[in-house]
Amino acid sequence: MKEFDVIIIGSGSGLDVASAYTSRGKEVAVVEPGRLGGTCLNRGCIPSKMLIHHADIVEEIEESENFHIESEISNINFPAITSEVNNKVREESEKIKRSLKSSDNHTLYTEEAKFVDEKVLEVGEEEITAEKIVIAAGSRPMIPSIDGLDEVDFLTSKEALKLDECPESIVMIGGGYISLELAHFYYRMGVEVTILEMSDRLLQREDLDIAEKVTELAQDKYNVYTRFGANKVAEEAGEKVVYAEDKHGVEHRFIGDEVLVATGRVPNTDRLEVEEAGLETGEHGFLEVDKYLETNIDGIYALGDIAGNYMFKHSANLEAENVFKNSYAGNEYPVDYTAMPHAVFTSPQVAGVGKTEQELEEKNEKFVAAAYNYSNTGMGMALKEEDGFVKVIAAPDGEILGCHIIGPEASTLIHEVLVAMKSGNKNIKDIKDTVHIHPALSEVVSRAFQQM
Numbered sequence: 001m002k003e004f005d006v007i008i009i010g011s012g013s014g015l016d017v018a019s020a021y022t023s024r025g026k027e028v029a030v031v032e033p034g035r036l037g038g039t040c041l042n043r044g045c046i047p048s049k050m051l052i053h054h055a056d057i058v059e060e061i062e063e064s065e066n067f068h069i070e071s072e073i074s075n076i077n078f079p080a081i082t083s084e085v086n087n088k089v090r091e092e093s094e095k096i097k098r099s100l101k102s103s104d105n106h107t108l109y110t111e112e113a114k115f116v117d118e119k120v121l122e123v124g125e126e127e128i129t130a131e132k133i134v135i136a137a138g139s140r141p142m143i144p145s146i147d148g149l150d151e152v153d154f155l156t157s158k159e160a161l162k163l164d165e166c167p168e169s170i171v172m173i174g175g176g177y178i179s180l181e182l183a184h185f186y187y188r189m190g191v192e193v194t195i196l197e198m199s200d201r202l203l204q205r206e207d208l209d210i211a212e213k214v215t216e217l218a219q220d221k222y223n224v225y226t227r228f229g230a231n232k233v234a235e236e237a238g239e240k241v242v243y244a245e246d247k248h249g250v251e252h253r254f255i256g257d258e259v260l261v262a263t264g265r266v267p268n269t270d271r272l273e274v275e276e277a278g279l280e281t282g283e284h285g286f287l288e289v290d291k292y293l294e295t296n297i298d299g300i301y302a303l304g305d306i307a308g309n310y311m312f313k314h315s316a317n318l319e320a321e322n323v324f325k326n327s328y329a330g331n332e333y334p335v336d337y338t339a340m341p342h343a344v345f346t347s348p349q350v351a352g353v354g355k356t357e358q359e360l361e362e363k364n365e366k367f368v369a370a371a372y373n374y375s376n377t378g379m380g381m382a383l384k385e386e387d388g389f390v391k392v393i394a395a396p397d398g399e400i401l402g403c404h405i406i407g408p409e410a411s412t413l414i415h416e417v418l419v420a421m422k423s424g425n426k427n428i429k430d431i432k433d434t435v436h437i438h439p440a441l442s443e444v445v446s447r448a449f450q451q452m
Contacts, residue, residue, distance in 0.1 A: 004029040006327075007121065007130040009113060009272065011096065012038020013304050013316035014136030020324040022105035029128055030106055031113045031121065036096035039138050039305070040313040042089060043158040048181055050085045051161060052345050055188035059347060062188075066384055078166035078189055086162055115277035118297060132299045132327050135287060136316070137272055139265040139305035146173075147232040152240060154233065154259045157182070167191055167257035171242045173230045174262040175202040180214070180346040182260065187221055194223040194254055196230055196244050203344065207356040207404040209371070209391055214350060214406065217387060228252070233259060267306045282308065291334040292326045293319055301327050310340055339421035343411035348388055351410040353418055354402030357393060367401055369393045370451035374407045377447065378439025383408060390448035398427045398452070405445075413445050428452045 006021050008014040011032035018028045035042045064071045100106045111124035120129045141156035143149065155163075155170075157178045166189050172179040175197030183193045195202065201215045202224065218224050225244070231251075232243040242254045267286045274281065280288040280296045286308025293301050303319035305311045318335065325333040344350040360367045374380030374388035388407020394400055403417040420430035428449050436446040 001120070001127045001129055002029075004107070004128060004130040005132065007031065007128060007133045008136065009121075009134065010038060010136035010138055010304070010306075011036045012040055012136060012138060013313070013320040014038075014134055015096070016317065016320040017134050017136070017303075017324045017327075018106065021328070022103060024328075026105065028106055029109060029130065030100060031109045031111075031123055033110055033112045035090070035093040036100065037089075037093045038136075041092060043161060045313050046092075047085050047089050047161045048157075048185075049345055050088070051081065051185050052181060054081050055185045056347070058188040076166075076189055079164055081189075082161070082163060112271070114271070114273040115275075115279070116273075118277050119300065120277075133301070134323055134327065135272070135274075135295075135300065135302040135306055136304045136320070137268045137306050139267045139311065141261065142264040142266045143261060144173075144230075144263050146230055149233045149261070152233050152235050152259065154240075154261050156261055160258075160260055163258075169256040170194070170258045170260055171240070171254045171256035172196065172260040172262060173242065174260075174264070175199065175204075175224070175226070176262060176264070177203065177344045177346075178262040179260065180218070180344055182262070183218070183222055184346045192223070192256075193221070194256060195225065196228045196242065196254065197224070197226050198229045200226050202226070203350065205356075206350060206352060207391060207393075207402070208358050209389075210350060210352065210404045210406050213387065213389075214346075217348070225252075225254075265305065265311065267308060269306060284308070290331075292331040293323050293335055294326065294331060299327070309335075310337065312340070312342060315340055339418045341414055341418055343414070345411065348407050349410035350404075350406050351414040352402070352404040353414060353421065354400065355393060356402060356404070357391075360393065360401065366396055367393050368396060368452060370448060372444055372448035372451060374441075374444050377441070377443045379441040380444060382439070383441075388444070390444050392428070392448045392452055394428050394452055398429060400426055400428055400430075403445075403448075407444075409441055413442060416442065416445060 005026040007029045008018045009031045018030055021028050061071050100108045109123045113121045113123045116122045160182050169192040171194045173196050175195050187193050201211045203211045203214050227247040228244040230242050230244045234241050239255050240259045245251050269281055269285050287302040289302050289307050301323045303323050304316035322333050322335045339353055341353040371389050371391040374385040391404045393402040400421050424430040431449040436443050
C-alpha cells in the first residue's frame with residue numbers, strides 16, 4: 001500500500017487544495033478518472049458559457065431591427081461552433097494534466113477509486129492511503145425513473161454541449177437553470193425547443209417575481225408546458241417521443257429529434273463507496289460535513305457538489321480555501337457562505353443573492369421590498385430593455401436580505417450588492433449612499449435601492 005501526505009479525489013476545485021499542499025513540499029495523490037479540470041471546465045460552466053455567447057451574438061443580430069438596423073444571418077456553422085468550444089476545453093484540460101505529471105510532488109491516478117477501509121482507497125489494482133483525504137468528486141446528472149428512458153438515446157447536460165449536428169427540435173424534461181441556458185443556445189441556433197416542467201413556473205427556486213417573468217418571456221420563444229410530468233419516453237418511427245401528463249392527468253405526446261433530461265444532479269458518493277470508509281451521508285446521498293467541511297471521520301474533508309452545501313464553482317473555490325486551512329493548520333476556519341450568489345446565463349440573464357420573498361413569507365419574517373425597471377434608466381432606454389428589473393428585499397432596519405435581478409448583465413450588476421452584504425455594513429445605505437455613474441447600467445441597482 002502506498003502512503004501519501006494527502007489524497008485529493010477529484011480534479012476541479014480540489015486541485016486548489018492539492019497545489020497548496022505541494023507548494024509546501026507535501027506528497028499529494030490526485031485521483032481523477034475523467035478529464036482533468038472537473039465538471040466546470042469539461043462539461044459545465046466553461047463550455048456552456050462559450051456556447052451561450054454564440055447565442056448572444058445571434059440574438060443581437062436577429063433583434064437589430066429594433067434599432068432600425070437591417071441585418072441577416074446567412075449561415076450558422078453549428079459543427080464548427082461546438083468543435084471549437086470542445087477543442088478549447090480539451091486543450092485546457094490537457095494543460096492541467098501535463099502540469100500535474102511534470103510535478104515532483106503530484107502523483108496522478110486516472111482510474112476509478114473506491115474506499116475499501118476508513119482511509120484506504122482502491123485505485124485500479126493499487127491501494128493508497130493518507131492521514132488527510134479531501135473528497136471533491138462532484139456530482140452527475142440525475143436520471144429520473146421514467147418508463148422507457150433506458151431504451152432511448154437521450155441527452156444530459158454533458159452530451160448537449162457536444163453535439164456534432166444541430167437538431168431541428170429538442171424536448172427538455174425539466175425547467176431549471178440547465179434547461180433554460182441550453183434552451184437559449186439551441187433556440188438561437190434555429191432549434192424548436194419544448195420545455196416540460198412539473199412546477200407551475202420555470203426556475204421555481206428563484207424569487208417568485210423573477211420566476212414568473214422568466215416563464216412569461218420563455219413562453220414567447222419556446223413551447224413551455226408547466227405542471228406537466230413526463231412519465232414515458234419512447235422511440236417511434238425514428239422519432240423520439242415524450243409522454244407527459246398535465247395537471248388534470250391528461251396525457252400528451254411531444255416529439256423531438258433529441259430529448260434532454262435536466263432534472264437535477266446527484267452526488268458521486270455511491271461510486272466512491274463511501275460507506276466502506278464509515279462516512280456519513282444525508283438523505284440525498286451528499287456527504288455530511290461540519291462548519292469546517294470535515295466529515296464524521298477526522299482528517300477526511302469534503303468540498304464542492306459532493307458536500308451538497310451549494311453546487312456552484314465559486315462556492316467550491318471558497319470551500320477549497322477553507323479545507324486547506326483547516327486540514328493544514330487545524331479546524332479554526334468555519335466556512336462563511338454569507339452573500340453566496342448565483343446566476344443563470346439564459347436570455348435575459350438572471351442573478352440573485354440572499355432570501356426570496358416567498359422564503360421570508362413562509363417564515364413570517366418582516367421585510368420590505370421594492371423594484372426598479374431597467375426601462376426607467378438612461379442605459380435601459382438606450383438598450384430598449386422593456387422586461388428587466390432589480391428587486392431588493394430588506395429588513396425594516398435596512399439590512400439587505402436579498403437582491404434579485406433579471407435583465408442584461410444581471411450576473412455582473414449583482415456584485416455591488418454582494419460586496420455590501422459581505423464586506424460592508426450589510427445595509428441598504430451602503431448602496432443608496434454610493435454615487436453611481438450616470439447613465440451606466442448599474443444605475444438600475446442604485447435606483448432600486450433608492451425605493452427603500
